[in-house]
Amino acid sequence: MDFLNYVINGALIGLLYALIAMGFVVIYRASKVFNFAQGELVILGGFIVWYTSFELGLNLWLAIPISLIASAFAGYLIERIFLTKLIGESVFSMVMVTVGLLIFLRGFILLVFGPAVRPFPIVFPLRPLFIGDLLIPMNLLIGGGITIVCAVGLSWFFNKTRPGLRMTAVAEDHVVASSMGISVKHSIAAAWIIGAVLSTMGAIIFLSGKSLTFLASDIGFAALPVALFAGLESIGGLILAGVIVGVAQGLATAYLDPIIGGSIGTVMPFIIMLGILLVRPTGLFGWRTIERV
Amino acid sequence: MLQLNNVEATYSDVILALKGVSITVDEGQCVALLGANGAGKSTTLKSISGTIQSEDGEVTGGSILLDGKPIHNMEASDVVRRGLVHVMEGRRVLRHMTAEQNLIVGGHMVRNSTELNQRLEHVYKLMPRLKELRSRTAGFMSGGEQQLLLIGRAVMAQPKLIIIDEPSLGLAPLMIKDVFGVLKRLKDEGTTFLLVEQNSAAAFGIADYCYVMENGRIVLDGPADKMAENEDVKEFYLGMTSEGERKSYRDIKHYRRRKRWLG
Known part of the structure; x- marks a missing residue:
């Protein structure tokens, strides 16, 4: 039964990683920017939720939608200020800007919200769900459901709707997309809005009932292997990749950490990521280069 | 419909690629732009469509007018909204999307689903092969099929003017015949074309008027039938x-x- 517990909890944590990784993937698809500041977007979203619910004293169910709208606006502003001028520039410049953005966001949050550890509102019931001997945290269970709904919804959006297909065209080729009348700038801005909203949703699931500190931004790096494992263009693949990474991490923590003396659970996602990248450099479901010869 | 007056285009602020190009395309006409490699034909099309900006280029002199209104150095996406679509060389289909998704992206400005479906049916009627291949990933289609898809994608936008770059490049003679057959039918429907082509025999078969480019300049021009005899x-x-x-x-x-x- 312990084994099943580790598997289920690992899978649910993996789905949380997948939700954060979805922000990575949406931004990467549109702009080819690998956003190193994704974890900072999570804590920015967290602080916005804290501010609206505790500082402004709004009802939680009003504070959450307002926070999602505010984080969407923050994502839009970040794209307009830092990235819009870089369209067409080298990948290296883009990556360096996101590293700069990471440092800037940390400084900005410190300046605006202060260095103190803040309480995060209890959004999901703290009492876990018991099924026989199984113990499942409610935040992760509901969060897993939200992740699956988001993945299905975004896959449908990017493959079936005209605005989504426009963004997919931008993901494929900026020049071709603009030659068809698609505004590349608007698509990239929309991707940052979606990425910021997904990060805030990740913050709500991850931090519900916990303390809000800068350490929470580490979840951005924990989600990185899931994005690379799934392939940087695949939304649906994130679910499978997240579950595999989460379960492997859970089992490694439970069974290998006591033998080795700890930490193997932490590095397990990265070991899986390196393994899959050696075999399939584009990840499990990433776009492979189609070359006609 | 389209007028280029002494257009100069420069890449990276140094390389002068067009040196005073003047071209006129009237409504319903097919105008061919001929020339050797490096003559400036593709740069002319990119200057018109605005895609030159994505290659660090810009129009530095002269003017480009579409229906009397200036479009030079306008964002490529805004040029399309004015009714001009650029079919780029190199068969740049959206490789990871299906043929039908490519077509839908071509008609992305249509708000009404009924109208979008009507345009899809029009393209499928014009090129029945695309209907058979609608679910095929575009990157896995043959060169000729990809070229048809690009033309179909342009038609989905129902432009007033299509500027098309080397549609016959790398295609077998039979496929070239098919591609130019489709262009001819579109011309008969009233679409205006500016065609860049190195296969002059194919170009003379469809064009009403021809310009010849050399070294970023127009060196010859005249009605297609006369040019074919030049x-x-x-x-x-x-x-x-x-x-x-x-x-x-x-x-x-x-x-x-x-x-x-x-x-």
């Missing part, structure tokens, strides 16, 4: 002498040098 054009593009014999490549190169000098 000795210099025949010599250089068809490799034939005035007696109808094949000309040696060395002599053609000499002609090229002469043309550059004249230009």
Whole structure:
């Protein structure tokens, strides 16, 4: 039964990683920017939720939608200020800007919200769900459901709707997309809005009932292997990749950490990521280069 | 409909690729732009569509007017909204999307689903092969099929003017016939074309008027039927002498040098 517990909890944590990784993937698809500041977007979203619910004293169910709208606006502003001028520039410049953005966001949050550890509102019931001997945290269970709904919804959006297909065209080729009348700038801005909203949703699931500190931004790096494992263009693949990474991490923590003396659970996602990248450099479901010869 | 007046285009602020190009395309016409590699044909099309900006280029002189309104240095996406679509060379389909998704992206500005479906049916009627391949990933289609898809994608936007770059490049003769057959049908439906082509025989078959470019300048122009009979054009593009014999490549190169000098 312990084994099943580790598997289920690992899978649910993996789905949380997948939700954060979805922000990575949406931004990467549109702009080819690998956003190193994704974890900072999570804590920015967290602080916005804290501010609206505790500082402004709004009802939680009003504070959450307002926070999602505010984080969407923050994502839009970040794209307009830092990235819009870089369209067409080298990948290296883009990556360096996101590293700069990471440092800037940390400084900005410190300046605006202060260095103190803040309480995060209890959004999901703290009492876990018991099924026989199984113990499942409610935040992760509901969060897993939200992740699956988001993945299905975004896959449908990017493959079936005209605005989504426009963004997919931008993901494929900026020049071709603009030659068809698609505004590349608007698509990239929309991707940052979606990425910021997904990060805030990740913050709500991850931090519900916990303390809000800068350490929470580490979840951005924990989600990185899931994005690379799934392939940087695949939304649906994130679910499978997240579950595999989460379960492997859970089992490694439970069974290998006591033998080795700890930490193997932490590095397990990265070991899986390196393994899959050696075999399939584009990840499990990433776009492979189609070359006609 | 389209007027280029003494257009100059520069890449990276240094390389002057177009040196005073003037072209006129009237409504319903098919105008062909001929020239050797590096003559500036593709740059002319990119300057018109605004895609030159994505290659660090810009129009630095002259003007480009579409229906009397300036479009030079306008964002490529805004140019399409004014009714001009650029079919780029190199068969740049959206490789990871299906043929139908490519077409839908072409008609992304249509708000009404009924109208979008009507346009899809129009494209499928024009090119039945695309209907058979609607679920195929575009990157896995043959070169000719990809070229048809690009034309279909442009038609989905129902533009007033299609500018098309080397549609015959790398295609088998039968496929070239198919592609130009589709262009001819579109022309008969009233679509206006500016066509860049190195296959002059194919271009003369559809064009009403021709311009010849060399070294970023227009060096010759005239009605297509007259140009097809022009000795210099025949010599250089068809490799034939005035007696109808094949000309040696060395002599053609000499002609090229002469043309550059004249230009």
